[in-house]
Amino acid sequence: MMIRIDVQTDNFDPGQLTNAAHANNLATGAVVCFTGYVREFNQGSNVQGLFLEHYSGMTERALEQIATQASERWPLQNVHILHRTGQLSLGEPIVFVATTSAHREDAFNACAFIMDYLKTRAPFWKKEQTADGSHWVDGRASDQQAADRW
């Protein structure tokens, strides 16, 4: 079982990371990946860009703990969590999660669990830039509800 955590300002290529997640492991039958992107419309505003603040140190620790929890619940082979910070442009990827397993159901569930936990437990904060200025994004009750199902 391998866990890889990256917190970085640099952009990334989700396709390349998807292929890398398989890691030529012949026991792997399923690779499930999620990529989140900067979207142009959110909570009633036209977004022009995004700034992501985080709690350096705790962030890496929190992501590692979430990946470990997932690996304790499902028989996984690889978990890769990458999250960007700093200034991001419209249409750029923000977050990437890959889970690999022998069977799809475990990989699907683990990937959804990781995203739901990441959204409610990892110390990141989004500040949206719009034509009317910038504002911090509010947390959503629906994200907490999604995490509570696990």
Add this chain to the structure above:
Amino acid sequence: MLDVLFFARYKEALGQEQLRLDWQDDWATLDDVRQHLIARGEPWDILQDKGIMCARNQDLCSLTTPVEQGDEVAFFPTVTGG
């Protein structure tokens, strides 16, 4: 001594991201520290925010988590990553 960190909206409202406080013997939980700061008046009342989250030594915790001298604690708004 206790290090207290603030992030995002709180950091901006307070005009600082880190604070070192002299340890008070009557502090038992993170909420005691939070109440101590709120008692300073504006702009510290932002820590009364309903969606406040906190961490002790870089682990997510609740306001009722015990706090000890030398800890690093952090108060922040509901996280919005992903």
